[in-house]
Amino acid sequence: MKILSIESSCDETAAAVVEDGRRVLSNIVASQVEEHKIYGGVVPEIASRRHVEAISGVVKNALSEANCSLDDIDAIAVTQGPGLVGALLVGVSYAKGLSFATGIPLIAVNHIEGHIAGNYLTHKELKPPFLALVVSGGHSHIVNVKSYTEFEVIGRTRDDAAGEAMDKAARTVGLPYPGGVNLDKISQNGDENKYKFPTPHLSTGKYDFSFSGLKTFAVNLVHNASQKGKEVSAEDLGASFIKTVTDILTKNTMLAAKDLGATQIVLAGGVSANSRLRKKMAEECEKNGFSLFMPELKYCGDNAAMVGAQGYYEFLSGKRAGMDLNAVASMSITEEC
Ligand code: KG4
Ligand code: ZN
DSSP: OOEEEOOOOOSSSEEEEEETTEEEEEEEEEEOOHHTTTTEEEEEEEEHHHHHHHHHHHHHHHHHHTTTGGOOOOOEEEEESSSSSSHHHHHHHHHHHHHHHHHEEEEEEEEHHHHHHHHHHTTTOSSSSSSEEOOOOOOOEEEEEETTTTEEEEEHHHHHHHHHHHHHHHHHOOSSSSHHHHHHOOOTTTTTTOOOOOOOOOOOOTTTTTHHHHHHHHHHHHHHHHHTTTTOOOHHHHHHHHHHHHHHHHHHHOOOOOOOOEEEEEEGGGGGGOHHHHHHHHHHHHTOOOOEEEGGGGGGGSSSSHHHHHHHHHTTTTTTTTTTHHHHHTOOOOOOO
8 A cells, every 4th residue: 555645844845655654665855954054943934934835846756756646645644743833734734635636545643653653664574562762853752652553652851852952062062953963973083971961860750851951061061161261172072962862861761671571672763863872772772682673864854754654554543634634733642643
């Protein structure tokens, strides 16, 4: 079965054709990064306008690259939320229009569940149950994935998401948006033990995270150095910051996996592209005897193929969306589409 999938939750207009939830026939991503760069982050109004301009062409390209016409498509999957509401609405409205005009069934997909499903594209053998660490610009969750469509969030960030924290730390050392990627690059040769970041302690929520204190610590480091006429090393600060975030994420995931008796660990979301996180996770999973699954780099950041993968399993479970489908900016992972 072939699904045409659409993703427009943030600053990427994306469409894909995915067969049986696992085989990617096309995966088109039109990024707006360059446009948002001068503002230091995503400007929601600009994002919505660019989605409107790009979406028809992106969908057409996805169909033609897959050698398909709409007659070959069995369902249309679209990201319903979470994300920027004006951006989401473009994809949702386009998908609804297409479904209404053609009679092709419509499926709503949760963006975070989509990130998890991105792993099905890389690892054909991967099946739930497993434990997923989803780390993106807007979310950081430890999720007990009970089946393809049953999720339980067992750990979450109390403040900043891991990607958001990376982006803010990058800004303190003058790196342009998208900060996380640039921080990863420049910190490759940095000394990860140069700056001792505090490890936040939470009195409740065994698997929860908190990253905003780390960001404040980074800001203070840079500020104090500049008052003394000195400069911090961006390479070392980046390496030390990423090490601290990575250690926290990995420690909580390992703890949750042991408590739950999980044997498979899945990494997902934009931050899963981070080289230190991938390495640390691999080391810890090997040490603890867990099988680790990580998406290929092209499926870490936002894309529509992951939406097609999750859409397939939603379709099999009988879920369908109607013409009353609306975008939901702060949709939780367990919320019914
Ligand atoms: O999943 P995603 O593409 O969008 C959201 O759903 O939020 O994640 C974007 C986040 C950004 O904060 C970006 O800086 C971060 O992922 N990111 C990285 C890397 N690549 C992307 N953070 C650290 N290292 C990377 N290599
Ligand atoms: Zn995302």
